[in-house]
Amino acid sequence: MSGTSTARKWKTSPRRVWLLAFAAFGLLAAAWSLAMPADGTTDERQHLERAYGAVTGHLLAPRSVDPLVHRPGAAFAVPKSLLPPNALCVYFPNYRQDRSWVAKPASCQHPAPATRAKVRVVSWVGRYNPLYYLAVGSPLRFFPDMTGIVLSRLLAALLSAAFCATAAVVAVRSRRPLLLAAMLTVLTxxxxxxSSTVNPNGVEITAALLLWVCLVDVVRPAYGGRSFAQPVLLALAGVSGAVVLTVRAMGPFWFALAVGGALAIAERSRIRELCRWRAARLVAAVWAVTGLLAVAWNVVSGNDQVTHTLIAVHPADHRISTLLRVIAVDRVGGWFTEAFALDVQAPWVPMLWAALSAAALIPLAMMRTRRVVVTALVVAAVSLGVTVLLEIKFLGTLGWSQYGRYFLPGLAGTAVLLAADPATHLPSALQRRVPRLFALGAAACQLWVLMVEMTRVQGGPTAPVNPFAGSWHPAVGSPTVLAVAGLGAAALVALVWTATAAETEPEPPALRTLAAGTPYHVSAPQVVAGAANP
Structure with missing residues (x-):
């Protein structure tokens, strides 16, 4: 083997690709973990209290009502050192919400008491499935303070980064850099x-992304079967599917959407082969048991029961047409903005991200068969539609309760479906430049949103963007946080450059046939080297 061939093989080895991707997403999330104060991100206080309760044995705590918005949850006894007594002042300085929402810098928080004496709290996520909280909350048992919070955040960040890195390996090793670019449309x-906070929503999104990548390659082996054996993809789908099923109450819905979307683009003969394949039946059985247990937990715990809160909305006109018009005008735009930039004011980021997504996905959509495009659009419509339905359903109890981050597990499917097939009809230069352009834009957006958020918690929401200024700073210092984020952004760019620099292999005739729209059939024994016969 020549020196050039050896270098190229090393450059695209799965281990190196995985480590690059893990470093990219892990460092970016770690920077957020270090940068935020206690309760610095969405609903973190609630999840921290749930995590502490779970790791100390209170898996099903007594029911109670949250005093802030009168929302049902569960009561826990947590150390006073866990959170500042007025942790919510970063978002809600007036606990009774009798005045307008006014955010303050994190310097408003009083120091958490040093004592580990217990205080009773009520978390409205107190009866969520405990598995996620057991996975990331163990540091809180030994360090019930800001140290434990940061360590738990880092565990959550590493878990999500592992899912992202594994999906990236599948894309890169199968010579599909445009699939990697499409994945970045979801990793906003x-x-x-x-992913950087104690909140199961981040792991739900990243696990759903990996689930979609694996399922599509399993049902259409010509898409990605060249680089990964089908048993490996099935095992990865089994793990990611089990995570999606359990981490949040909506998990079974997103799981069903992923399985249904994958089956919709599969040939009937392939579905019959999978049904005869012992490994596929085993994974399906694991999913069935996991799903039943997840649904049973939601029923037993009462997560499916919602009572009226103090922020319920009761519009005078209850007609569905009126509610739909209000949601379309006042809510949907905010959903998509929040899906890109969470709760910070960074108006150019959603626009740039949308432009990059269009540049990556629209050319791919024009090359796909009608069935794939229709399936991708249906997945997107269902993802948005269920969010609208839940908004209307809970308007009179939870108020305006839905957010853009909730439908990202579904939109992951649209991106993967459009990008999973090798883009053989696109010029090689375009296959290199689109992912690289996306990587540069994504790195810039990630760093900018982090700097805007750091400015918000350090200097307040009206302060000019300056992540080094403000009355509050992270324990490790703002320069350290930005250095970690910079390394993550550099690793992201390096990952995409590695993927696009890989030597392109000549496409087998079957792949060219599939790209042209002709059905292509591969039997399980042909695809699965060494697998047991169905």
């Missing part, structure tokens, strides 16, 4: 921020 700054 919001996804990274959620």
């Amino acid at each position: 700054p919001t996804t990274i921020a959620l």
Whole structure:
């Protein structure tokens, strides 16, 4: 083997690609973990209290009502050192919400008491499935303070980064850099921020992304079967599917959407082969048991029961047409903005991200078969539609309760479906430049949103963007946080450059046939080297 061939093989080895991707997403999320104060991100206080309760044995705590918005949850006894007594002042300085929402810098928080004496709290996520909280909350048992919070955040960040890195390996090793670019459309700054905090929403999004990538390659082996054996993809789908099923109450819905979307683009003969394949039946059985247990937990715990809160909305006109018009005018735009940049004012980021997404996905959509495009659009419509339905359903109890981050597990499917097939009809230069352009834009957006958020918690929402100024700073210092984020952004760019620099192999005739729209059939024994016969 020549020196050039050896270098190229090393450059695209799965281990190196995985480490690059893990470093990219892990460092970006770690920067957020270090940068935020206690309760610095969405609903973190509630999840921290749930995590502490779970790791100390209170898996099903007594029911109670949250005093802030009168929302049902569960009561826990947590150390006073866990959170500042007025942690919510970063968002809600007046606890009774009798005045307008006014955010303050994190310097408004009083120091958490040093004592580990217990205080009773009520978390409205107190009866969520405990598995996620057991996975990331163990540091809180030994360090019930800001140290434990940061360590738990880092565990959550590493978990999400592992899912992202594994999906990236599947894309890169199968010579599909445009699939990697499509995955970045879902790994928005919001996804990274959620992955950096004690909040199951981030892991739900990243696990759903990996689930979609694996399922599509399993049902259409010509898409990505060249680089990964089908048993490996099935095992990865089994793990990611089990995570999606359990981390949040909506998990079974997103799981069903992923399985249904994958089956919709599969040939009937392939579905019959999978049904005869022992490994596929085993994974399906694991999913069935996991799903039943997840649904049973939601029923037993009462997560499916919602009572009236103090922020319920009761419009005078209850007609569905009126509510739909209000949601379309006042809510949908905010959903998509929040899906890109969470709760910070960074108006150019959603526009740039949308432009990059269009540049990556629209050319791919024009090359796909009608069935794939229709399936991708249906997945997107269902993802948005269920969010609208839940908004209307809970308007009179929870108020305006839905957010853009909730439908990202579904939109992951649209991106993967459009990008999973090798883009053989696109010029090689375009296949290199689009992912690289996306990587540069994504790195810039990730860093900018983090700097805007750091400015908000350090200097307040009206302060000019300056992540080094303000009355509050992270314990490790703002320069350290930005250095970690910079390394993550550099690793992201390096990952995409590695993917696009890989030597392009000549496409087998079957792949060219599939790209042209002709059905292509591969039997399980042909695809699965060494697998047991169905």
